[in-house]
Amino acid sequence: MTEKLYELDSYCRSFAAVVEECRPMDGGYMVRLDRTAFFPEGGGQAADTGRLGDAAVLDVQIVDGEIWHYTDKPLVTEESVQGALDWTVRFSRMQHHTAEHIICGLAHRHYGYENVGFHLGSEDVTLDLSGELTREQLDALEEEANAIVHANVAVTAAIPDPAQLAQITYRSKKEKELTGPVRLVTIDGVDCCACCAPHVARTGEIGVIKLLDFLRYKGGVRIHLLCGAAALVDYRLRYTQTAAAAAAMSVKQVDFTPAFARLVAERDSLRLALKESHRRIADLQAAAVEPTDRPVYLLGADWDAETLRRIVNRLSERCGGICAAFSGEDGAYQYVVGGKADLPAFGKRLNAALNGRGGGSPRQIQGRVQATAKEIEAFFAELSAAE
Numbered sequence: 001m002t003e004k005l006y007e008l009d010s011y012c013r014s015f016a017a018v019v020e021e022c023r024p025m026d027g028g029y030m031v032r033l034d035r036t037a038f039f040p041e042g043g044g045q046a047a048d049t050g051r052l053g054d055a056a057v058l059d060v061q062i063v064d065g066e067i068w069h070y071t072d073k074p075l076v077t078e079e080s081v082q083g084a085l086d087w088t089v090r091f092s093r094m095q096h097h098t099a100e101h102i103i104c105g106l107a108h109r110h111y112g113y114e115n116v117g118f119h120l121g122s123e124d125v126t127l128d129l130s131g132e133l134t135r136e137q138l139d140a141l142e143e144e145a146n147a148i149v150h151a152n153v154a155v156t157a158a159i160p161d162p163a164q165l166a167q168i169t170y171r172s173k174k175e176k177e178l179t180g181p182v183r184l185v186t187i188d189g190v191d192c193c194a195c196c197a198p199h200v201a202r203t204g205e206i207g208v209i210k211l212l213d214f215l216r217y218k219g220g221v222r223i224h225l226l227c228g229a230a231a232l233v234d235y236r237l238r239y240t241q242t243a244a245a246a247a248a249m250s251v252k253q254v255d256f257t258p259a260f261a262r263l264v265a266e267r268d269s270l271r272l273a274l275k276e277s278h279r280r281i282a283d284l285q286a287a288a289v290e291p292t293d294r295p296v297y298l299l300g301a302d303w304d305a306e307t308l309r310r311i312v313n314r315l316s317e318r319c320g321g322i323c324a325a326f327s328g329e330d331g332a333y334q335y336v337v338g339g340k341a342d343l344p345a346f347g348k349r350l351n352a353a354l355n356g357r358g359g360g361s362p363r364q365i366q367g368r369v370q371a372t373a374k375e376i377e378a379f380f381a382e383l384s385a386a387e
């Protein structure tokens with residue numbers, strides 16, 4: 001069995017080991033050592049990465065109870081090799097994992113909720129609780145958790161013997177029955193939880209715990225969180241974005257939210273006003289068409305579907321034949337056609353002549369044509385001449 005250095009000392013970032021086995025596998029090699037500081041994927045936490053000699057360690061997995069390092073190069077069996085972890089990544093995971101214990105410990109103490117899921121990957125960290133919480137309750141948890149960070153409480157891991165273990169109250173994942181020795185991670189006065197992953201030695205090392213978005217999930221909540229340097233990177237990004245948005249609106253950053261709400265309200269009322277003026281223009285243009293029983297059409301650049309229908313309805317009130325409206329630019333016009341005629345037949349003719357698609361009811365048809373304004377004009381001129 002490979003000796004688990006990460007269980008004894010979570011700060012072990014480089015170590016010497018002997019290669020016990022190296023097997024080729026699809027796209028690389030799998031290596032077994034006599035001892036390792038590489039944490040294999042487990043309990044929701046992704047595997048450590050790093051180097052074994054010249055080889056890159058891309059993944060670490062437990063297969064049939066044995067720890068295997070997946071490398072890009074082969075290693076020589078029975079030779080000694082120097083291992084080194086990607087420490088920035090590993091330390092960040094230790095911060096997040098310890099924070100998860102604090103949050104789950106507090107949620108358990110205050111609400112009796114269990115931790116029913118945890119994901120600690122490269123992009124995102126989430127934890128799932130068995131019951132629902134509001135933003136206010138999460139804010140309170142976050143505040144209390146950060147007070148524990150500031151108090152710089154000791155975090156220890158130990159494997160008590162079965163008699164001792166029976167006397168200890170601790171949290172554990174309910175869905176999996178624990179077998180064999182149980183490793184307990186204790187945060188003094190805060191939480192005690194069965195866990196095999198590496199943690200920081202004192203809570204102060206977490207730096208900060210920030211609970212971000214949360215959503216209802218399987219009868220409970222899924223919470224996204226960030227700690228330490230990752231939280232700082234996130235803060236910097238959000239600060240930069242808020243600063244840029246506030247500057248663009250010429251307001252102070254603290255006034256950003258109400259200013260943005262005003263901007264959105266203003267945009268909405270401008271949209272309504274624009275729609276109203278489009279309507280008026282459409283009415284005026286339709287009113288300017290001389291009443292006739294011949295086919296008539298109007299052509300615009302920025303009429304939406306509603307405006308097109310309105311124009312066609314207005315034209316139909318004044319004219320006795322085909323009434324059409326087009327909007328768009330050369331090569332791409334949207335159309336609506338109404339009036340007193342066999343519209344499905346007319347639609348087929350229009351689509352055939354102007355490279356179009358569309359259809360509708362006997363009362364109104366709509367679609368698109370890949371034609372120019374000149375081609376539309378020529379089509380209607382031919383139509384009028386034929387009548």
Ligand SMILES: [Zn+2]
Pocket residue numbers: 097098101185195196197199
């Ligand atoms: Zn843990």
